[in-house]
Amino acid sequence: MKKIIVLLSIVVFLFSCQSSNNNAGPVKGISKSNFGTLDGKNVELYTLTNAKGNQVRITTYGGIVTSWTFPDKNGKSQSILVGFDSLAPYLQKPPYFGALIGRYGNRIANGKFEIDVASYTLASNDGKNHLHGGERGFDKVVWDAAIVNDTTPTLLLTYLSKDGEEGYPGNLKVAVRYTLTNNDALEIEYTATTDKSTYVNLTQHNYYNLSGNVEQNILDHYLQIDAANFTPVDSTLIPTGIIQAVAGTPFDFNTSEKIGARIDSVKGGYDHNWVLNKKDTSLTKVASLYDAGSGRKMDVYTTEPGLQFYSGNFLDGKFINHDGKKVNHRTALCLETQHFPNSPNQHNFPTTILKPGQLYKSKTVYKMSIL
Secondary structure, three states: OHHHHHHHHHHHHHHHHHHHHHOOOOOOEEEEEEEEEEOOEEEEEEEEEOOOOOEEEEEOEOOOEEEEEEEOOOOOEEEOEOOOOOOHHHHHOOOOOOEEEOOEOOEEHHHEEEEOOEEEEOOOOEOOEEEOOOOOOHHHOEOEEEEEEOOOOEEEEEEEEOOOHHHOOOOEEEEEEEEEOOOOEEEEEEEEEEOOOEEOEOEEEOOEOOOOOOOOOOOOOEEEEOOOEEEOEOOOOOEOOOOEEOOOOOOOOOOOEEHHHOHHHOOOOOEEEEEOOOOOOOOEEEEEEEOOOOOEEEEEEEOOOEEEEEOOOOOOOOOEOOOOOEOOOOOOEEEEEEOOOOHHHOOOOOOOEEOOOOOEEEEEEEEEEEO
């Protein structure tokens, strides 16, 4: 009888420990799990958890941020990003959901540029133009990863883009640091070096819906962009080279405006580069996004001179979000910090040339809060 009582006591104790662990919530730091394999290389998924228990998940495939959980004004935690829970859907070529973009974010006209006297031809993967680094840009390679600091969760991703990859000159060594701070900021720091002159324009392609529900479109989100000018585009979304004032146009977001208020006045919707008012490379607040229903607000800080606002015009329900819901037309948006599209062929735009001995350096911060 005593043995039975002792055994029952042990079972109760173990069960109570298990229950306690289940209720403990996420543990601050970084954890790693398997996300699949690609071309014989392991693909990993890292979960960054801050002191509040909010989480960002990043896979080494494409440096993709698969989810970012953050509570709404009622304390309900949801991911504010479009993404998948497994590798397979990412291999079906979704439109850059959550990915690192390079060597050149955005478009290059006709897939061509010159450096000194040499001409280079890139893949034309967006009609006649080159988009987001080509057929196999940085979004479709497996990065190497290292945990830098597991108390303020920081993940370092590195990749060597070899000379001639996607038509670009030079061996480009790239490093990207993702940090999730305890005040709910996702910091992204980029560095790169090259052994030949090349063009570089790195960015990150998260698709946001601050409501946490892709069954709701983003037209009721409020957006503010600190920019007096933008770069108009032609029918293929290549900038014309003109720097145009936003005043009196649907592109004026200097004060917070509903995205849907004037979107029908823009052919095809928003997919344009704003020329930010900032005058130097200091980290500066340049935009804010707000969803009244959830109370979630996101502020954007960057060292970059431009911001691409894309209103999800080409989303068509082909892909299913991690919550089982279709990602339909304008149910998510992108705020991509960058140098300007087609800068290699527009010499009045800020240069994106990187030469041997120089260090490419850029930083962007997306900070969440509740209003």
